[in-house]
Amino acid sequence: MASNSSEFRQLLQRYxxxxxxxxxxxxIEAWYRQLGAEQPLDLTSNEKEALTAAVWQRIADRTARDNEHRLKSTGWASWPASVRAAAVAAGVLGASVFGIQLANSPLVKEMARQRLATAPTPATWLLYTAPAMAPERRVALPDGSFVTLAPGATLRYQRVKATGRRIAYLRGEAFFDVFHDAQHPFSVLTDQVVSTVLGTSFRVRAVAGQPDVQVQVRTGAVRVSPRAGAAGAGPVAAIIVRPNQQAVYSPVRRQLWRELVAEPVQLAPQSFVFNDRPVADVLQVLSAAYGVEISYDAEALRNCTLNLRLGSEPLFDKLNLVCEALGARYETADGRIIFHGQPCAAE
Incomplete structure (x- = not known):
């Protein structure tokens, strides 16, 4: 069976x-039967979440189709949508021996309650919500991706059977850790923008009452564009957002732009102890550590060196210390840093 987390998620996706x-x-089904049981299950908590999501979606797809076909002869199509949803969900819970055997698991009971309460079309959509007054909620999607919902957020997820494309509709704020699948892009839609990735981690903030939408990238790259037909949408070109950058869309101004996040996170280990090091080397180290482009005039800084010991300060604090030592300054534009330094005399 799978020997690591990536192989495990690929296995669940194929399942x-x-x-x-x-x-x-x-x-897979033997693993699932052990959830909530006393015998040890050699899976991480993340793998258990992914396993639960994949098996439940498989059961829902299979049994809901059977129930809809059987109920058509009883005037199924004329039933109210809420009644049809409850009937299909009930069928999902009891239509197979496998489902019945799993009913005693606390985790399965919670999944069942969620489906009955929230899923309007179990065979097509999965619905996840995070209560407004509760802590953030982490959920596993059937494709092996993970989503952390902020309080008050709502997420609907669907894998389009014809194309395999993965689509999520978000209201509120959520952090996405998307399972890499080059053949099946993952798109997050809000009322205003579409964010499309192959596999990466990023945050989307589309909070009711706040006019702008933000897409912040942690790893990988995300293509962001206004949604066709969205309020305020016009001929605005899509942009690519990379680590420690964010896209901001203003429907009022009909503008989409790229900028650095307020506090870039360190992405790669680096030593920040500089003993008589060329300033160009210092800037390159900072750029590599945070994945942020830093442009500068190499000729102007050719004779400039630094003796400086930096630690765990945020990136902008590090830059402030560099600027203080050199009498320099910097600015940010279009998701990058532009460093302005004065020429240094040759020794």
Whole structure:
């Protein structure tokens, strides 16, 4: 079976798509039966969450189709939507021996309650919510991705069967850790923008009552564009957002722009102890550590050196210390840093 987390998530993805071998299906369902039981289950908490999501989606897809086909002869199409949803969800819970065997697991009971309460079309959409007055909620999607919902956020998720494209609709704020799948892009839609990735981690903030939408990238790259037909949407070109950058869209101004996040996070280990080091080297170290482009006039800084010991300060604090030592300054523009330094005399 899977030897690491990536292989495990790929296995669950194939299972959800019905592409596993019979032996792999038996292993996955055996793992699932152990959730909430006393016997040890050699999976991480993240893998358990992904396993739960994948198996439930597979059960929902299979049993909901069967129930809809069976109920059509009883005037199913004329039933109110809420009644149809409850009927299909009930079928999901009890339509197979496998589902019945799992009913005693506390985790499964919670999943069942969630489906009955919130999923209007179990065969098509998964719905996740985070109560406004509760802590943030972390959920696993059937494709192996993870989403952390901020309080008050709502997420709907669907994998389009015809294309395999992964689509999520978000209201509120959420952090996405998307499972890499080059053949099946993952798109997050808000009322105003569309963010499309292959596999990366990023935050989307589309909070009711706040006019602007923000998309902050932690790793990878995200393509952001206004949604066609959205309020205020016009001929605005899409932009690519990279680590420690964010896209901001203002429907009022009909503008989409790129900028650095307020507090860039360090992405790669680096030593920040500089003993008589060229300033150009210092700036390159900072750029590599934070994944942020820093432009400067190499000729002007050719003779400039620094003796400086930096620690765990935020990036902008580090730059302030460099500027103080050199009498320099910097500015930010379009998601990058522009460093302005005075020429130094040759020794």
């Amino acid at each position: 959800q798509q019905g592409e596993c071998t019979p032996q792999e299906v038996r292993h």
